[in-house]
Amino acid sequence: MPESIDYDAKIPNNVDLSSDRRLQRALEGWQPKFMNWWGEMGPTLRTQGVYLRTAVAVGRAGWAHFDHVNVPDYRWGIFLAERDPGRTIAFGEHKGEPAWQQVPGEYRADLQRLIVIQGDTEPASVEQQKLLGLTAPSLYDLRNLFQVNVEEGRHLWAMVYLLHAYFGREGREEAEGLLFRNSGSPDTPRILGAFNEETADWLAFYMFTYFTDRDGKYQLGTLKESAFDPLSRTCEFMLKEEAHHMFVGTTGVDRVVRRSAELMREHDTADIAAHHGIPLDIIQKYLNFHYTVSLDLFGSETSTNAANYYTAGLKGRWQETRRKDDHLLTEDSAFLDRPGEDGTWTQEEVQALLALNLDLRTEYIADCETGVKRWNRILDEHEISYRFSLPHPGFNRKVGAYADFHITPEGSIVDEATWEANRGRWLPTAEDLAFVRSLMHPVYERGKIASWIAPPSNGINGKPFDFEYVYFD
Template sequence: MSSINYSEKIPNNVNLAEDRTLQRALEGWQPNFINWWDDVGPEGSTNYDVYLRTAVSVDPQGWAQFGHVKMRDYRWGIFLNPGDAERKIHFGDHMGEKAWQDVPGEHRANLRRIIVTQGDTEPASVEQQRHLGLTAPSMYDLRNLFQINVEEGRHLWAMVYLLHKHFGRDGREEAEALLERQSGDENNPRILGAFNEKTPDWLSFFMFTYFTDRDGKFQLSALAESAFDPLARTTKFMLTEEAHHMFVGESGVSRVIQRTCQVMNELKTDDPKKVREAGAIDLETIQRYLNFHYSVTIDLFGADQSSNAATFYSSGLKGRYEEGKRTDDHVLKNQTYKVLEVKDGQLLEKEVPMLNALNEVLRDDFIKDSVAGVGRWNKVIEKAGIPFRLTVPHKAFNRAIGALAGIRMSPDGRVVSESEWDAKKKDWLPTDEDRAFVASLMGRVVEPGKFANWIAPPVMGINRQPVDFEYVRFA
């Protein structure tokens, strides 16, 4: 078990006290982080005591303790999974060699870019979710939002530690820049498009944590294979926390669906207008939100053919999802993979070198995982006896990156004309009216055990506490 020293200013399990220069640099960055949190972290929450989970070790059995704490005082820190001195690189051109403890000079720029891009997503999602606490549908949900926020803050710390320890002055400058960019800022936005979108309501938040945090799971899993051992160990621990974010998304959407089905059965109607008039979110609107968040998220995997992806893999910087469970040669020099392209208005598959298609491989793994969760949402609808099923749109729908960018594609996979797209878009993606309607439901409910009318209560509370436990104590 790798325990964490909480007596230090920056809790850690990396013997920070033994590296005084690094410790001073990180202690210098810490006040800037707190200022960032105060400026763009959860609005109006400074004096709340929140029932939060804090890591006490990186041991999978019992690595967290729960208690009320002010978020600003949360013990953010640096936690790496235990190391293995004998660990070998298990894919790419360096396969069989010893994993790297330091950054090889020739991979320095690429590794820094990977770490900065991952690091940039963490504060971005806190910024995107900044105002959500003001419209929480319950105290239970408010607490889950805050738990995600503090963990995204810790994931930022994880990347900043790597930048400070392994990248010298460049790393320190990049760490500062992570606090200077801001989600949606016209002049200095976040690096990836999805992290500049607004998260204006709780249905968006649940879809974001289901789909976009799932992208995080796949990206972190690919980095957990890295030949650069400190990055692999860091991301392995981050994955433990990421699981909770996806749970919040999946269970959140499930509870919205449950409540909608309940209203439909009570009113004996499948008319979206009547469902809305009863203060629930109709299934058609849920489908449009799903289409939007899914399509924006699969763009995060990058272009379907990428020489960078090939370089990252062959160099050992970034593996595939669950690399160790795959039965090929882990070098992929002579292998191919199918990607999509549009020719003469038709969608076609073509074979390309697998090394160049690794973004697509990861995207396809993500799609398989996403579809499974949507299937679980459909079981809720099925159980309610309602003949409606949510579907994941076609991979080419509403894409803005790669060979499929800008192609007009229906959710069911037909190439459509610009005029059909314009006519049907309102049926496929959330309209301004949809967003205004969902926003109109977002009234704050924070009395313990009470829930907004548009969402069902959870099956159980957090950490075996009752659902009506006082998860947040307001000052």
């Protein structure tokens, strides 16, 4: 498989698509349906050119090319990381065997399900962000939004290729379903709850790309370990692109916090709403919401499905090959904090195999903490004592061991009345959301930026902030 990508083909690819005429025709038949979906559900704002990166290879260096592209003309395609011919399975009952190049019959349904769930998230985020371009705070941010969108579209292509290439008629039908479902639809919603939530303002976008795309990083990381080698190589390259999406979220929240801190110092008040800034307590409420919705994406803390996927070799742990254990987990255990009806917490010892979702969530939480530390350092720089924090993992949960309990951000188990009385202190209220949306006025003038966010410290690909990242008519 070549490292470089064939852009002369109708569908850019590095999988030698032209050698399989049947597969090529099937994907070329799906391509106009994708373009119709993009036209209907992709970005509303029309532009003439956006300074985008396009993958030109899958190696470690020099893999991306930057230039202005008319977004509907972006060349979506199929890119897999280079194959390691000596790769073996790193975990589960097939540990040590050669990685699979075809789908074993006994795991066909489970692998297809994993690919469909991952594939369903990719177009969902594009749909959620459809209107954001209309209120972009700068051309730099508008460019980043479009970059995220086109790459999520390409990640959809990645999963559709696997469905078409390895799962026959059922795979082709599932690929159709990925365009049929729509985020927030009452009749045909996306599979996972977080991808049916509204992303109506740019603070929500930054929180989404920090917290929810970070969940995507960890889910892709587990699939990168898969014994099914085409899935592993697909996810390996997707992770390379996904890093920019999290960068957008991390630095986006950085810049909101920095601007709020500047306004607080300038006006000597925490109440900066009148000065067109976002108060820190509202930023914390947004953090609470997006973090907890993203935690639900990890599923139940204990899961026989996750155990079965691991044992079969379908889905590993985060950085599986770096783990210092037997990669079987049949004798290992983990500890789960469980809430009780009496308002107390107990620790339950569970089989490590059953606690794989908990293991992955723990890795994710530690990663999320790094962002909170960044944002608190910004407050330190401005001599502001307020501190952001991640709420307790049981707070505001709809999935798993905490779903039937009311748990405060500090981790106290309370009754429903107490929860409802304090909801507005912990989660964005209708008034909070309306206020943030009231700040969302587009700034399309080169080198200018909205009042509620600081400019970035660096531009894209060595360009300055005042570069013309987007061309209009």
